[in-house]
Amino acid sequence: MESRPVKIFSEENTSRLQYIADLILGEILGLSWMIVTDRRKLGKFPVINYSGSDIKGSCKIIPSGLLFEKGVIRHDPEVTEWNRLPVFFSSGPDGDMPFDIFSASFYLVTRYEEYLDYEPDEYGRFKASGSVAFKNGFLDIPIVDLWSRELAKTLVRKYNSLTFRRNEFRSIVTIDVDEPFAYIGRSLIGNIGGFIHDIASKPRQAAHRFECLTGSEKDPYEVFDYISGCIETKKADSRYFLPVGNPSRFDKNPSWKNEEYRKLIRSIDSKTEIGLHPSFRAGTESPVLNMELKRLRSITGHEITKSRFHYLRYKIPDSYSVIYEAGICEDYSMGYHDEPGFRAGISRPFRFYNVREDKLSGLRIVPFQLMDIALTRNKLTSEASKEIITKLITATYSAGGVFVSIWHNTTLLNSPECLEWRNLFEFIIKGS
Numbered sequence: 001m002e003s004r005p006v007k008i009f010s011e012e013n014t015s016r017l018q019y020i021a022d023l024i025l026g027e028i029l030g031l032s033w034m035i036v037t038d039r040r041k042l043g044k045f046p047v048i049n050y051s052g053s054d055i056k057g058s059c060k061i062i063p064s065g066l067l068f069e070k071g072v073i074r075h076d077p078e079v080t081e082w083n084r085l086p087v088f089f090s091s092g093p094d095g096d097m098p099f100d101i102f103s104a105s106f107y108l109v110t111r112y113e114e115y116l117d118y119e120p121d122e123y124g125r126f127k128a129s130g131s132v133a134f135k136n137g138f139l140d141i142p143i144v145d146l147w148s149r150e151l152a153k154t155l156v157r158k159y160n161s162l163t164f165r166r167n168e169f170r171s172i173v174t175i176d177v178d179e180p181f182a183y184i185g186r187s188l189i190g191n192i193g194g195f196i197h198d199i200a201s202k203p204r205q206a207a208h209r210f211e212c213l214t215g216s217e218k219d220p221y222e223v224f225d226y227i228s229g230c231i232e233t234k235k236a237d238s239r240y241f242l243p244v245g246n247p248s249r250f251d252k253n254p255s256w257k258n259e260e261y262r263k264l265i266r267s268i269d270s271k272t273e274i275g276l277h278p279s280f281r282a283g284t285e286s287p288v289l290n291m292e293l294k295r296l297r298s299i300t301g302h303e304i305t306k307s308r309f310h311y312l313r314y315k316i317p318d319s320y321s322v323i324y325e326a327g328i329c330e331d332y333s334m335g336y337h338d339e340p341g342f343r344a345g346i347s348r349p350f351r352f353y354n355v356r357e358d359k360l361s362g363l364r365i366v367p368f369q370l371m372d373i374a375l376t377r378n379k380l381t382s383e384a385s386k387e388i389i390t391k392l393i394t395a396t397y398s399a400g401g402v403f404v405s406i407w408h409n410t411t412l413l414n415s416p417e418c419l420e421w422r423n424l425f426e427f428i429i430k431g432s
Contacts, residue, residue, distance in 0.1 A: 004044060004045075004046060004161075005031075005032040005033055005034050006025055006031050006032070006033045006034075006046045006047070006048060006155070006162075007033070007034055007035075007036050007042055007043070007045075007046070007047045007048070008021055008025075008033060008034070008035045008036065008047075008048045008050050009036050009037075009039060009042060009047055009048070009049050009050060009051060009055060009058070010035055010036075010037060010050045010051060010063075011037060011051050011053075012037065012068050013035045013037050014067055014068055014358075015358050015359070015360065016066070016067040016068075016069075016106060016353075016358065017035065017050070017067045017068075017102065018035065019106070019351075019353050019360055020067070020102045020103075020105050020106040020109070021033055021035065021102065023105070023109065023144075023350055023351075024101070024102070024105060024144075024147075024148050024151065027348070027350065028144075028145060028148040028165075028167070028348070029148055029151070029152055029164045029165060030164055030165020030167075031162070031164065031165075039053075039055070042055070045057055045058070045158075045159055046059070046155060046158065046159040046162060047059065048060075048061060048155075049061070050063055050102065051063065057158070058158075059096045059154055059155055059158055060094070060095045060096050061091075061095050061096065061097055061100060061101060061102065062091035062092070062094060062095045062100060063091075063100055063102070063103065064089040064091065064100040064103040064104075065103075066089070066100070066103040066106060066107065066112075067102060067103055067106060070358060071355075071356065071358070072112070072115045072116065072355055072356060074116055075107065075112070077089060077104070077107065077132050078090070079132065079136040079138075080099075082097075082098050082099065083150060085143065085146055085147065085150065086136055086137070086138045086143065087099040087104065087147070088104050088107075088132070089103045089104045089107070096154050096158075097150065097151065097154055101147050101148075101150075101151055104147065105144045105147060105148075105345070106353075107132075108132075108133070108143065108144055108344055108345035108346070109144060109344050109345060109346055109350060109353075110352075110353045110355050111126075111316050111343070111344060112355055113130075113131060113132060114126050114315075114316045115316065115317075115355055115356060118130050121338075123311055123313050124313065124315065125311070125312065125313055125314075125337060126316075127336075127338060128336040128338050128339035128341070128343075129338075129339075131343070133341070133342070133343075133345060134339065134341075138345075139339060139340075139341035139342060139343075140340070140341045140342070140388075140391060140392065140395065141342065141395050142342045142345065142346055142347035142395055142396065142399045142401055143342070143345045144344075144345045144346040145346060145347050145348070145399035145400075145401060146399070149399075152164050166400065167348070167399070167400025167401070168400055169396065169397045169400055169401065169402075169403070170237065170401075170402045170403070171236060171237065171393075171402070171403045171404075171405075171428075171432035172236075172237045172238065172239060172366075172402060172403070172404045172405075173231055173236050173237070173238045173239075173405055173407065173428070173429060174238065174239045174240070174241065174308070174332060174368065174404060174405065174406050174407070175227060175238065175239070175240045175241070175406075175407050175408070175409060176241050176277055176308065176310075176406060176407070176408050177240060177241065177242050177243065177253075177268075177277065177408075177409055178243065178252060178253065178277070178310070178408060178410065179221055179252045179253065179409075179410055180221060180222065180242075180253065180254065180261060180264055180409065181219045181221050181222060181254060181260070181261070182219055182220050182221045183219055184219045184222075184254070184258075184260050184261075220413055220414070220415070221409055221410055221413065222264070222409075223409050223412050223413055223414060224264070224267075224268065224409065226412065226414065226422075227407075227409065227412060227425075228268075228271055228272070230425065230426055230429055231272075231429065233429075234429045234430060236429050236432075238272045238273070239272065239273050239274070239275060239306065239332065240268050240272060240273075240274045240275070241274070241275045241276065241277035241306075241307070241308040241332070242265055242268070242274055242275075242276065242277055242296065243276075243277040243278070243279060243292075243310065244256035244276070244292050244295040244296050244299070245278065245279025245280075245281070245282060245288070245292050245310075246279065248279065248280060248281075250279075250280035250310070250311065251279045251280055251310070256295045256296075256299065262299050265296075265299050265300065266299065266300065269300045273306065274296075274300070274304070274306070275304060275305075275306030275307050275308060275330075275332065276292060276293055276296050276304050276306070276307045276328070277307070277308055277309075277310055278292060278307060278309055278310055278323070279292060279310055280310055280311060280313065282310075283309045283310070283313055283314050283315075283319045283322065283323075284314075284315065284318065284319060284322065285322075286322050286325065286326065289322055289323065289326050290326050293326055293327065293328075303327065304327075304328075305327065305328060305329040305330060306328065306329070306330045306331070306332065307323055307328045307330075307331050307332070307333075308331065308332040308333050308406075309331075309333045311337070312333055312335070312336075312337045312371075314333055317352075317354045317355070317356055317357070320352050320354075320361065320363055320365075321354070321361075323363070324352075324361055324362065324363040328363065329362065329363065329364060330349075330363070330364045330365075330366060331363060331364070331365055331366065332366045332368060332404065334365045334366070334367035334368065335367055335368040335369065335370075335371065335404075335406070336371075336374065337371065337373065337374065338374055338377060339374055339378075340369060340370045340371070340374050340375070340388055340392060341369060341392070342367065342369060343367060344365070344367050346367065346401075347367070347369070347395070347396045347399045347401025347402060347403070348367075348399075348400075348401045348402050349364050349365060349366045349367070349402065350364070350365055350367075351363065351364055351365070352364075352365050366402070366404060367404065368404035368405065368406055369392045369396065369403060369404060369405065370388075370389060370392055370404075370405045370406065370428075371405070371406040371407075372405075372406065372407050372408060372411045372421065372424075372425075373406075373408070373411075375388070375424070376411070382420050382423065382424065385424055386424070386427060389424070389427065389428055389431070390431065393428075393431055393432050397432075403432050405428055407425055412425055
């Protein structure tokens with residue numbers, strides 16, 4: 001028997017409230033819901049009373065006011081604890097939950113704090129250390145999912161006929177192909193210069209470079225058979241993100257016209273889903289992005305609807321607007337370059353909401369929890385890395401979320417230096 005719709009009584013029906021109610025009640029808990037602004041039309045329970053008024057028998061959540069504001073106004077959340085969980089936008093003891101779950105979730109999922117002034121890193125990126133989650137020690141848990149679970153418990157105590165969706169855990173392994181080849185596809189001048197340098201300092205490498213360029217040896221960065229073999233053995237879901245931008249200090253991919261690279265792109269595309277890895281400039285420059293999408297379409301022969309920003313360099317909301325207007329429907333950049341964890345506080349895909357314009361976008365955001373380079377940057381041992389990975393997978397599994405990891409082919413080379421990374425890669429595929 002289907003549960004009655006949950007009615008949310010609110011004196012105002014705003015797009016912000018609609019957005020977060022749909023995410024928590026609809027997407028996460030699997031409930032049907034509706035917002036009612038006239039108390040006389042509430043009818044039968046269940047009712048969430050999202051107001052300062054009293055409604056007998058309802059589940060009361062006292063609003064902080066964030067969902068009734070327009071534009072971006074600075075908030076400095078004060079984090080406290082309830083039921084062993086960090087919470088903010090506290091409302092005191094008068095509500096059935098002592099904090100505004102809708103406003104707190106909206107603040108995290110929309111990345112509200114990234115609309116405010118912040119100190120960026122050298123590439124203009126928002127740093128994990130600037131987030132309320134990192135500062136208060138809950139970056140490593142999907143707090144919005146956990147709050148939603150507490151809301152479900154609160155509702156079922158009042159309305160025991162309610163039934164909730166059981167979300168199934170999934171895992172997606174994603175590969176950023178920043179540099180598909182070490183030697184192949186580089187310019188003639190670049191290879192000659194490299195060859196001369198190798199002869200002077202690394203004679204064996206010079207010989208290896210020559211063998212790769214003549215086709216008698218495989219390019220050392222071309223480890224895609226190994227990657228796809230691991231993924232196929234465990235029947236894991238995967239995505240590859242491929243660059244076709246012009247070379248620059250930050251973009252080391254071959255020319256999109258290079259035949260070996262085009263063959264590689266088609267080969268990967270025949271086995272799994274691919275997306276664009278926009279160049280360093282493309283994330284903020286619409287004409288550049290459109291040109292790169294056109295190039296990748298011309299190679300694959302089909303539309304490209306997925307992306308992940310190079311260097312994870314993007315600015316909310318502008319970069320998301322650029323890719324959505326270009327035809328991207330799904331982006332995989334939501335996570336930190338410098339720390340593992342849940343940047344948006346949630347372990348599942350969600351639609352992007354532009355806080356500045358108070359407008360829901362059709363762009364779907366697929367957050368990731370872990371990137372290989374974040375482990376490298378923090379100089380973690382293999383065992384310490386496995387502990388972090390296990391904790392993140394366990395937290396995502398418990399929430400019925402989607403565990404997404406980022407790997408680069410250049411960290412998975414067939415060399416002694418990369419053996420530890422291969423072990424971690426296989427550990428993730430096996431464990432998830």
